[in-house]
Every structure is written in structure tokens, then in C-alpha cells.
Amino acid sequence: MSGKIKFFFIDCSYAAECCNKSQYEEASLLEKAKLMMHLAICKTCRKISAKNSKLTHLVKQSKIEICPEENKQQWREEIKKEFAEDRSQT
Ligand SMILES: [Zn+2]
DSSP states (O other): OOHHHHHHOOOHHHHHHHHHHHHTTOSOHHHHHHHHHHHHHOHHHHHHHHHHHHHHHHHHHHHHHTSOHHHHHHHHHHHHHHHHHHHHHO
């Protein structure tokens, strides 16, 4: 294995770290590239990464869904009120 190729080969724990970082947009381009390389050769991490992105998606979705309609309505009223107050002050 040449040095250049070896440079791109990372172990599963490092891949998991990059995977977590990339979910929060914290991974560098190099880390993302290394992660992609690892995902291309490692079935296990590919599964984990797919699961992770699904999970993040679900969390985002559930956050919206757990908010009941009456709460949303209340927020809308409050936002409206605030806008009205802003306007009356100026
Ligand atoms: Zn792996």
C-alpha cells in the first residue's frame, strides 16, 4: 500500500467521528473525503451513517410535530402583537 493511499484509509472509530462532525457541518473537506473513502469500502460504517442521517432527519421532524397547533397559533398571535407594537413605536 503506498503512503498516499494509506493516508486516506481511516479506521471505523475515526470514520464515526467524521460522520458525527459532518452531520453538524463541522467536518473539514479532508475529513469528509476520508469519510467518503471509508464508507466506500466499509459496509458497517455505511449502515451506521445511513442510520444516523435518518435519525437526524427524524429528530428534526419530530421537533416540529410535537408542537401542538394551539401553540403555533399562540406564537403567531404573539409575533403579530410584537410587530404591531414595533410599528406603533416608530
Ligand atoms: Zn468502518
